[in-house]
Amino acid sequence: MTEAPAVLRPHAEQQFAAELTALAAADDRPRPTNWRLSPWAVVTYLLGGTAGDTVITPKYVGSRRLIEVAVATVATDRALLLLGVPGTAKSWVSEHLAAAISGDSTLLIQGTAGTAEEAIRYGWNYARLLAQGPSEAALVPSPVMTAMRTGALARIEELTRLPSDVQDALITVLSEKTLPIPELGIEVQARPGFNVIATANDRDRGVNELSSALRRRFNTVVLPLPAGVDEEVGIVATRVADLGRTLDLPSATDAVAEIRRVVTVFRELRSGLTEDGRTSLKVPSGSLSTAEAISVVTGGLALAAHFGDGVLRAADVAGGIQGAVVKDPVADRIAWTEYLETVVRQRTEWHDFYRACREVAG
Incomplete structure (x- = not known):
């Protein structure tokens, strides 16, 4: 087990103090009055890059x-x-x-x-x-x-x-x-x-x-939703890894396949169309955002850590996904059940996920 952090959620200027210091030291561009960094260095801090020998991690993935x-x-x-x-x-x-x-x-x-x-x-x-x-x-x-x-x-x-x-x-x-x-x-x-x-x-x-x-x-x-599934999977995996370190959860390195499945479910339901464009779907009332996908995967890792063998599986995320989708107990449940039967059940590689979701649904 790793040593617990002093606080559960440090402010950005505390968590990334080393990166900000490195950027300030390497930043030779003009700075507006009372700015710690130049506009160019601020963008580098947000999107990632290097400052001398220091790697600046991306804080935002997008345009x-x-x-x-x-x-x-x-x-x-x-x-x-x-x-x-x-x-x-x-x-x-x-x-x-x-x-x-x-x-x-x-x-x-x-x-x-x-x-x-x-x-x-x-x-x-x-x-x-x-x-x-x-x-x-x-x-x-x-x-x-x-x-x-x-x-x-x-x-x-x-x-x-x-x-x-x-x-x-x-x-x-x-x-x-x-x-x-x-x-x-x-x-x-x-x-x-x-x-x-x-x-x-x-x-x-x-x-x-x-x-x-x-x-x-x-x-x-x-600020738009992530344009592609790979981009969204990357965002979720990165944030889950950060949260996992703070919460002392198992590494999400081996959970990419399950993360991709969660992201795919969310993207299909919020767009009302399957990835292949062949099946129209009812759109639930919730936003099914990237932030909610991060929450579902983090909750699944907690289940895997405390009640399983530490490996994220379909059964660990099924309940979280259903909770994220079914906000309206009538209309959203209909949309979720239809998605399970017409899409999830038909995907051979998703049979474990289908069984886990049906078990949660009761």
């Missing part, structure tokens, strides 16, 4: 041009909106951009229906406020205010989950680069290097749509 556009946007006065279906690595890319550019990915606001305007602007330490009245000492800065003061990147997760009035608190910040504090008669002005990276799920359209005024202040980059 280089998309990442270049995202990095170039953050270098301007426009904020960046990463848009895509669930599981397209929006949060992952956001975190690594902040780690590479500012050296700090923790200035984060999690958007929910209950997120208040104070999360964007500032709040108050009410004990001090009552005792001393309004003062800078009683002020509780938001992640956005802290980023403005330090010339860093602030991150907003699930921007369209924020209520509309809370979203609108960003307009002055993004357009004027100023955050007024009328209670004190002062304002916070952003230092060079400040910007905002937001993420949004395009399945949430209609939840809290961005106003046209706010949308104009963002440059939108759409």
